[in-house]
Amino acid sequence: MSEMITTLIKERRSVRKYDPNFKIKEEEILEMLKEATLAPSTSNLQPWEFIVFLNPEERKDLRAIAYNQEQIETASAVIAVLGDKEFYKNIDSVYDSMSEAGYIDASSKEILVGNAKRTYPYAPEEARKNLATFDAGLAAMQLMLIAKDRGYATGPMGGFDKAKFSERFNIPDRYFPIVLITLGKENAPAYQTTRLAIEDKVKFI
Template identity: 40%
Template structure:
């Protein structure tokens, strides 16, 4: 049974470093959670996030040396979900906008206007700009995935410490096209996490 308590999902989420090893998550449920996570917003709806779910012993052995400071999460989690940003996400633009037209979400004329307006900018964007776009968008899906995982009864740990220059190629992706953003360890916590503190909102907010 899913947890629909918004406050519990958001305010009782914790980063978990150790999981019950015997907990497995079905492919159907993982796909369901990822599908829900992709409801996150993205720039001009280009949806640049790509997910590699590492769950097999072979996959985790391949990942292990690439996350030297986070091996316990790798060894105990149900899965390690690597989120990449697709630097050529604009190649799906026609597919995305055509589907929107088919579903009655926009007329063909708006599709053409959007394609004419945004696609040249995306195709000609400097590498640094595209890198920022896909990382921001993919991070939004990552946060949403962690909250959705909690609603499904699972715990997560976002991991940013890994060998960024090796991880795409290790899992058969073109490293020039797919930028590693974050890894989400998912499973069932095998301990009660400590509470953590946050800076006072008055110290980090500025009204002008």
């Protein structure tokens, strides 16, 4: 592992105190999300969506839904990561794009599309939600490391009312909220944490 990625992993902390006057341009947030979504996903079907909260009025409502946590309003942006439980609807567009890019030939595309269409539309909803949650989590973690590399702080937040979130922000039934990620400039050091001994968490067989 390179020294740079090791440093990023070791220095990333979940930040709660942000400089409320610091702004990040929409274009840069898009760049970071584009890089984050290079994360692996189930059959490359990319079962994630993002809502970037910048508007102060919208964030006041979001803060209430997130149990009044102040970083919702002081961070430069809050990124809601959503899962797509109907990600099978991406099958044609994903494999058409791969074919057009020359990454798969016609016969491979036919096999991949056929396998996906026989599998995912008929999988139980809970199974599809689990896959989407897992994949979106990979993208979320990648986003936080990308932000750290650019000098920004982040903090993942699972503590919010997901039902109220979906209602207030008119989330279609196809999607479901997973995590909020605050993004901005650190205004106070995050507290340090420890980890349990890895020898107690690993079994070689």
